[in-house]
Amino acid sequence: MKDSKLTVTAFDWVPAFAQGHVRDLRVRWALEEAGFPYQVEVMTQGAQKHPSHLRRQPFGQIPTLEIDGRTLFESGAILWRIAETSDTLLPQDPAACDRVLAWVFAALNTLEPPVGMLAMLDLFIKDKEAAARIRPEIASAARDMLDKLAAVLGPEPHIAGGFSVADIVLTTVLRDVPDDLIAGYPTLRAYVDRHTARPAFRAALEGQMKPFLENAARYEAAG
Amino acid sequence: MKDSKLTVTAFDWVPAFAQGHVRDLRVRWALEEAGFPYQVEVMTQGAQKHPSHLRRQPFGQIPTLEIDGRTLFESGAILWRIAETSDTLLPQDPAACDRVLAWVFAALNTLEPPVGMLAMLDLFIKDKEAAARIRPEIASAARDMLDKLAAVLGPEPHIAGGFSVADIVLTTVLRDVPDDLIAGYPTLRAYVDRHTARPAFRAALEGQMKPFLENAARYEAAG
Numbered sequence: 001m002k003d004s005k006l007t008v009t010a011f012d013w014v015p016a017f018a019q020g021h022v023r024d025l026r027v028r029w030a031l032e033e034a035g036f037p038y039q040v041e042v043m044t045q046g047a048q049k050h051p052s053h054l055r056r057q058p059f060g061q062i063p064t065l066e067i068d069g070r071t072l073f074e075s076g077a078i079l080w081r082i083a084e085t086s087d088t089l090l091p092q093d094p095a096a097c098d099r100v101l102a103w104v105f106a107a108l109n110t111l112e113p114p115v116g117m118l119a120m121l122d123l124f125i126k127d128k129e130a131a132a133r134i135r136p137e138i139a140s141a142a143r144d145m146l147d148k149l150a151a152v153l154g155p156e157p158h159i160a161g162g163f164s165v166a167d168i169v170l171t172t173v174l175r176d177v178p179d180d181l182i183a184g185y186p187t188l189r190a191y192v193d194r195h196t197a198r199p200a201f202r203a204a205l206e207g208q209m210k211p212f213l214e215n216a217a218r219y220e221a222a223g
Numbered sequence: 224m225k226d227s228k229l230t231v232t233a234f235d236w237v238p239a240f241a242q243g244h245v246r247d248l249r250v251r252w253a254l255e256e257a258g259f260p261y262q263v264e265v266m267t268q269g270a271q272k273h274p275s276h277l278r279r280q281p282f283g284q285i286p287t288l289e290i291d292g293r294t295l296f297e298s299g300a301i302l303w304r305i306a307e308t309s310d311t312l313l314p315q316d317p318a319a320c321d322r323v324l325a326w327v328f329a330a331l332n333t334l335e336p337p338v339g340m341l342a343m344l345d346l347f348i349k350d351k352e353a354a355a356r357i358r359p360e361i362a363s364a365a366r367d368m369l370d371k372l373a374a375v376l377g378p379e380p381h382i383a384g385g386f387s388v389a390d391i392v393l394t395t396v397l398r399d400v401p402d403d404l405i406a407g408y409p410t411l412r413a414y415v416d417r418h419t420a421r422p423a424f425r426a427a428l429e430g431q432m433k434p435f436l437e438n439a440a441r442y443e444a445a446g
Contacts, residue, residue: 058375059333059368072321076328081321098295098304105299109331110282113339120340125360133353138343145282152281 001085006031006038007066009057010208013045013215017123020205023075024063026172028207030079030165032200034086041066042211045219076108076169083165096161103159103166107173111149114142115176122178142181150185157194171195224308229254229261230289232280233431236268236438240346246298247286248431249395253302253388255423257309264289265434268442299331299392306388319384326382326389330396334372337365338399345401365404373408380417394418 008031010024024040031038047053048060056071057064064071065078072078080101083089090097117138125131153159160166174182174192182189195201231254233247247263254261270276271283279294280287287294288301295301303324306312313320340361348354376382383389397405397415405412418424 054371054374059329059371061333070318070321072325074325074328074332076332077321077325080324080328095293098293098300101303102295102297102300105297105303105331106282108328109297109299109335110284112332113336116336117340117343120361120364121357125357127356127360130353130356133350134344134348134357137348137350141343148277148282151277 001067001082002034002036004036004068005066006036007041008038009041009043009053009062009064009066010211011045011048011062012042012211013219014212019212020209021172021176022062022208023172025204025208026075026168027063027065027078027082028204029168029172029201030082030086030089032203033088033168033198034082035088036082036086040207076104079165079169080104088163089165089168091161091164099160100164100166103164104169107166107169111145111170112173112176114138114145115173118142118178118181119176139181142177143184146177146181146185146188150187153187153191155187157191159191167195171201224290224305225257225259227259227291228289229259230264231261232264232266232276232285232287232289233434234268234271234285235265235434236442237435242435243428243432244395244399245285245431246395248427249298249391250286250288250301250305251427251430252391252395252424253305253309253312255426256311256391256421257305258311259305259309263430299327302388302392303327311386312388312391314384314387322383323387323389326387327392330389330392334368334393335396335399337361337368338396341365341401341404342399362404365400366407369400369404369408369411373410376410376414378410380414382414390418394424 008024008027011022014022028038028040043053043062048057048062054060057073061073063075063078064073065082072081083100090100118135121131121135121138158164158167159170171192174188175196182192231247231250234245237245251261251263266276266285271280271285277283280296284296286298286301287296288305295304306323313323341358344354344358344361381387381390382393394415397411398419405415419428
């Protein structure tokens with residue numbers, strides 16, 4: 001993959017709450033860590049719903065990764081493929097590698113769903129009063145997972161041995177935990193801070209934010 | 224893996240709504256399709272919270288797969304490893320294999336979250352009135368995904384070329400879509416029926432259900 005022509009899709013602008021949290025961030029971060037050169041195809045808001053994009057991403061989402069003209073979708077799948085071909089994102093030992101694989105899926109399929117449910121309640125549900133009534137029960141389910149995550153992480157710097165693709169996925173999931181919840185988990189906050197301080201993360205974040213800043217005036221004027 | 228000693232963890236009983244839907248089903252099904260012999264460690268309800276289980280599964284969930292004494296967790300990770308070592312669950316061609324990988328993650332990380340949110344509202348939230356008020360908005364998000372899935376599946380029998388591990392994951396996700404939603408998607412219902420008619424699925428389902436039937440009287444008497 002190092003010598004392939006790589007192109008990530010991203011948006012030219014998103015609303016403020018999503019800035020710095022769109023999922024191309026994961027892919028950029030992994031590519032930066034792996035040291036694979038890549039280009040970015042910046043898509044106009046709305047273009048994700050066009051048939052040409054739906055042909056490469058059936059749900060009209062970003063990111064996709066084009067690898068020598070072939071398109072891969074789903075951030076988890078893209079990250080796993082980058083990790084497998086990198087020297088820095090997966091351990092050599094098969095047992096250690098399996099642990100990383102387990103944590104990639106745990107972050108996306110066990111931790112992200114309750115975190116996403118809270119985001120849905122806090123940001124998208126129009127019936128605010130009903131959402132507020134349900135939130136404590138969902139927050140409790142999320143806390144139960146965070147309790148267990150904090151217990152297994154303990155004082156370790158990374159989730160599965162040395163730094164790996166599992167830390168990229170887990171960090172991006174934990175960044176989306178609402179402040180009132182994550183405040184109760186100092187070791188998880190420190191885990192996020194430790195990983196978001198990495199130069200590759202900073203480069204990925206700057207890359208995502210750049211077009212948002214350039215296009216803010218135009219989109220905000222359009223309402 | 225074919226010649227490894229494989230042990231799946233499962234429960235000895237679960238409440239009626241979960242019977243036939245516990246995630247060891249995915250793992251059993253994949254092992255049956257791959258033709259890998261396996262044993263089952265049937266755990267008493269409550270044992271998933273014991274320290275000895277939390278050491279192998281940090282979130283106190285099932286299933287795990289023990290492979291020659293080493294434990295792998297998260298159904299998605301387990302299925303991917305089984306598929307990689309099987310002759311029947313992944314295509315040989317790298318581009319086709321990437322498509323299957325994308326669909327494994329899409330099923331678990333794009334489709335399962337809204338389906339799981341509906342299950343949460345329908346089964347677990349105690350404030351039924353607030354849950355009922357929010358449900359139409361979540362159902363609409365789920366329908367948007369199902370519309371796109373039905374569009375990309377079209378008249379094809381499987382989601383990514385020939386039968387693959389992606390069909391095992393996607394079928395188990397779609398089986399959990401509430402009846403009022405899936406009723407609107409005849410091709411998706413036919414997709415589920417086509418895959419749940421496979422002998423390997425039937426064997427997996429029977430395997431999961433057997434201890435539930437044997438232990439029903441004991442658990443139900445205990446309330």
